[in-house]
Amino acid sequence: MSETTSTRAARLSDVARLAGVSAATASRALNGSDRGVREANRAKVLEAAKTLGYTTNVAAQAVARGRNRGVTLVVKGIPEDYANPIISGVVTAAQRRGLPVTITSAGTDPADLVEAVHNARSHRPEILMITGGRATDDATIPELVDALQRYEAEGGRVVLITQPGLPFDTVAYENRKGGYDMAKTLAGLGYRNFAVISGMKHGLTQRDRTAGFIEGLAESGIQLPADRVLIGEFTRDAAYAMTGDLLRRGIPVEAIFAVNDAMALGVLTFLRDAGRSIAVAGFDDIQALRDVTPSLSTVHLPWDQVADEALTMAMGPRGDEPRTIMIEGHVVVRESTPSVVP
Amino acid sequence: MSETTSTRAARLSDVARLAGVSAATASRALNGSDRGVREANRAKVLEAAKTLGYTTNVAAQAVARGRNRGVTLVVKGIPEDYANPIISGVVTAAQRRGLPVTITSAGTDPADLVEAVHNARSHRPEILMITGGRATDDATIPELVDALQRYEAEGGRVVLITQPGLPFDTVAYENRKGGYDMAKTLAGLGYRNFAVISGMKHGLTQRDRTAGFIEGLAESGIQLPADRVLIGEFTRDAAYAMTGDLLRRGIPVEAIFAVNDAMALGVLTFLRDAGRSIAVAGFDDIQALRDVTPSLSTVHLPWDQVADEALTMAMGPRGDEPRTIMIEGHVVVRESTPSVVP
DNA sequence: CCCGCTGCGGAAAACGTTTCCGTTAGGATT
DNA sequence: AATCCTAACGGAAACGTTTTCCGCAGCGGG
Numbered sequence: 001m002s003e004t005t006s007t008r009a010a011r012l013s014d015v016a017r018l019a020g021v022s023a024a025t026a027s028r029a030l031n032g033s034d035r036g037v038r039e040a041n042r043a044k045v046l047e048a049a050k051t052l053g054y055t056t057n058v059a060a061q062a063v064a065r066g067r068n069r070g071v072t073l074v075v076k077g078i079p080e081d082y083a084n085p086i087i088s089g090v091v092t093a094a095q096r097r098g099l100p101v102t103i104t105s106a107g108t109d110p111a112d113l114v115e116a117v118h119n120a121r122s123h124r125p126e127i128l129m130i131t132g133g134r135a136t137d138d139a140t141i142p143e144l145v146d147a148l149q150r151y152e153a154e155g156g157r158v159v160l161i162t163q164p165g166l167p168f169d170t171v172a173y174e175n176r177k178g179g180y181d182m183a184k185t186l187a188g189l190g191y192r193n194f195a196v197i198s199g200m201k202h203g204l205t206q207r208d209r210t211a212g213f214i215e216g217l218a219e220s221g222i223q224l225p226a227d228r229v230l231i232g233e234f235t236r237d238a239a240y241a242m243t244g245d246l247l248r249r250g251i252p253v254e255a256i257f258a259v260n261d262a263m264a265l266g267v268l269t270f271l272r273d274a275g276r277s278i279a280v281a282g283f284d285d286i287q288a289l290r291d292v293t294p295s296l297s298t299v300h301l302p303w304d305q306v307a308d309e310a311l312t313m314a315m316g317p318r319g320d321e322p323r324t325i326m327i328e329g330h331v332v333v334r335e336s337t338p339s340v341v342p
Numbered sequence: 343m344s345e346t347t348s349t350r351a352a353r354l355s356d357v358a359r360l361a362g363v364s365a366a367t368a369s370r371a372l373n374g375s376d377r378g379v380r381e382a383n384r385a386k387v388l389e390a391a392k393t394l395g396y397t398t399n400v401a402a403q404a405v406a407r408g409r410n411r412g413v414t415l416v417v418k419g420i421p422e423d424y425a426n427p428i429i430s431g432v433v434t435a436a437q438r439r440g441l442p443v444t445i446t447s448a449g450t451d452p453a454d455l456v457e458a459v460h461n462a463r464s465h466r467p468e469i470l471m472i473t474g475g476r477a478t479d480d481a482t483i484p485e486l487v488d489a490l491q492r493y494e495a496e497g498g499r500v501v502l503i504t505q506p507g508l509p510f511d512t513v514a515y516e517n518r519k520g521g522y523d524m525a526k527t528l529a530g531l532g533y534r535n536f537a538v539i540s541g542m543k544h545g546l547t548q549r550d551r552t553a554g555f556i557e558g559l560a561e562s563g564i565q566l567p568a569d570r571v572l573i574g575e576f577t578r579d580a581a582y583a584m585t586g587d588l589l590r591r592g593i594p595v596e597a598i599f600a601v602n603d604a605m606a607l608g609v610l611t612f613l614r615d616a617g618r619s620i621a622v623a624g625f626d627d628i629q630a631l632r633d634v635t636p637s638l639s640t641v642h643l644p645w646d647q648v649a650d651e652a653l654t655m656a657m658g659p660r661g662d663e664p665r666t667i668m669i670e671g672h673v674v675v676r677e678s679t680p681s682v683v684p
Numbered sequence: 685c686c687c688g689c690t691g692c693g694g695a696a697a698a699c700g701t702t703t704c705c706g707t708t709a710g711g712a713t714t
Numbered sequence: 715a716a717t718c719c720t721a722a723c724g725g726a727a728a729c730g731t732t733t734t735c736c737g738c739a740g741c742g743g744g
Contacts, residue, residue, distance in 0.1 A: 007492075007496055009466070011730055011731085012730065012731065013731095021693075022693065022695080023694085023695095023731085024695080024696095024732080025692085025694075027732060031731090035691090035692080035733095036691065037692075037693090038691090038692065041692090053488065053489065053492045055463045055464040056730095057405070057466060057729090057730055057731070058465055058466075058731095059404035059410060059465070059466060060401075060405045060699090060730035060732090061401075062699090062731090063402045063699045063701080063730080063731070063732090064699055064732040065699085066699065091447055095447070100446065102445070103444070103445045104443075105443075119442065122399060122400045123400055124400075146395065150349075150351075154349055154350065154351040236633075265633040269633045272635065288633075290611060291610060291611045291630075293614065293634075351700095353700055353701085354700065354702095355700080355701095363723080364723065365700090365702095365724085365725095366702080366724055366726095367722080367723060367724075369701070370702090370703095373702085374702070374703080378722065379723085380723090383722085383723085398700095399700055400701095401701090402701040402702090402729090403700080404701090404729095405699090405702090405728095405729050405731080406700075406701040406703080406728080406729055407701080408702095408730095
């Protein structure tokens with residue numbers, strides 16, 4: 001406890017004094033770009049800042065400017081081990097534009113999301129981006145919409161990466177069509193007996209993907225009995241467990257459609273552990289798939305493009321109406337769904 | 343452009359006025375926990391905050407308090423798809439303690455790290471946590487140390503999750519010993535001809551793991567020729583490519599040690615693609631391994647514990663001297679390194 | 685020689701909180 | 715009934731920036 005000389009952090013006025021200019025000039029030299037500062041002074045300020053180890057106090061900056069630079073990304077349930085492709089997409093896209101991005105995570109509970117949004121809102125970022133599926137039965141939606149609308153009214157920018165339907169600029173991807181296409185593809189490969197491993201009942205993402213899949217099957221002349229749709233948590237581990245349940249029931253299944261890749265991996269691994277050979281298909285085309293055997297058939301989504309569109313929309317002028325950009329995916333057939341010889 | 347009524351965000355004084363109390367009281371009711379507020383008033387304030395859709399302006403709060411609540415985590419190169427186990431560990435550990443965590447990512451370049459730290463520092467968080475390997479030849483280290491020491495002098499808390507040796511509280515894991523143990527284990531399984539797939543020359547993590555491995559081999563009576571240590575980027579893709587180089591050279595290799603799991607997966611996949619059967623071992627024991635075949639032998643590290651120790655250290659009192667906590671891993675033998683029958 | 689620009693610098697007023705400190709009310713103690 | 719304590723409250727001064735507004739100098743054109 002000897003050398004704990006608790007110094008104050010250097011502040012702008014310190015820099016200004018050392019450089020022999022006013023705080024206003026120092027500010028202009030360091031951050032405010034619009035107005036000119038004589039070259040000699042600018043150099044002195046930069047020099048002084050360096051010797052003092054000065055860092056802008058962004059909090060103070062945000063207070064003065066009324067807004068925080070950059071984008072705040074609210075994500076549902078980070079701790080999943082398979083990286084969320086949206087996160088890396090947004091981070092890279094923002095980096096390319098020189099925007100700082102702050103990630104705040106919410107639990108999987110809808111109420112957590114609202115809280116996380118409140119939290120993010122309290123940072124007053126220029127851009128507030130929210131990702132994570134919505135649920136139909138979600139009682140917190142009105143509250144969420146309210147908070148976000150208020151935020152927009154205050155001059156903030158809101159972009160959603162999720163299902164369309166909320167009154168905000170949205171980048172969405174074709175969940176239903178992806179499921180539909182996958183069903184047709186699998187039927188085309190000769191499969192007839194299916195099961196679906198899905199997530200929480202009311203989640204829109206999984207609901208649309210499942211509904212699309214069922215519709216695609218129906219159009220191929222295949223009825224999917226209700227008990228073939230298993231529902232649980234939206235995670236790899238839950239999918240692993242659900243596959244066990246499914247097999248224990250002794251239903252003859254030829255192919256399992258999991259509503260996302262992480263879950264599909266859980267299914268795949270369970271089947272391998274159990275020594276069963278059943279076709280598996282997923283959704284998302286996360287990078288982790290590259291290292292898995294058999295390679296997984298899935299619906300590819302161009303995540304980088306999704307993130308990029310979202311950022312472009314956020315940085316562009318605000319439209320009169322909320323816009324929605326739909327991104328299409330396409331089915332990729334790999335080893336996990338070999339064609340069936342009749 | 344009709345209803346773009348750009349309202350001001352509600353501020354504390356608005357809430358106070360509506361509740362019929364002073365700003366001071368409103369502040370105490372909403373955030374300042376220490377002092378008492380009469381129950382009736384507290385209720386009125388909360389009510390008013392709700393109807394106004396008030397959110398604390400954390401920037402202003404940070405300015406007033408002089409510090410931002412929570413931990414800022416600086417990570418090297420987020421966009422890797424295999425989730426960094428440290429990130430999820432820290433996020434969960436912080437969540438459990440009710441601390442908000444902000445993640446800022448730096449590129450892979452050392453200079454990027456310094457910049458990211460400057461950036462993080464400018465947020466004035468209570469806790470500044472840095473993860474990502476250090477390099478020996480890193481010219482930016484003095485600058486980094488300087489910035490961090492200044493930060494501590496200003497009253498901030500710095501914790502590193504990386505190699506020991508810098509004058510800050512550090513949580514480190516036994517890289518050298520892990521490599522060493524892995525070598526002995528593999529030798530014990532009967533392997534004799536090895537190659538190592540490693541990352542950037544001067545990275546301490548990979549250097550220690552590699553050095554430990556070589557030492558372990560030596561102690562088992564095996565010399566590892568220098569040309570058997572391949573060096574490239576610290577990523578899965580680079581490892582994939584390096585494995586190709588290795589095989590093209592026609593060296594008879596029985597087992598490949600990759601200095602981390604992501605790289606080991608690249609190796610594994612290349613071997614599979616090339617139809618070769620060579621033993622592979624990694625390091626870290628990331629969760630993604632569960633879904634891969636053959637299951638990968640690796641050095642297990644208790645990441646949740648690492649993160650937890652780091653947070654505990656950060657929240658506890660500051661010691662007179664920087665402390666270092668070493669976390670040990672242990673070898674896990676799985677299918678990718680079957681025992682060799684001589 | 686005067687006038688109006690232009691370009692730059694500084695003083696000071698915001699920005700939205702927290703917190704210090706003084707004040708008041710009301711109950712407990714003599 | 716007078717005094718002392720304590721708890722709750724409010725006014726106002728911070729916190730570290732940005733930005734507005736004003737002043738000043740220098741300069742070219744009339």
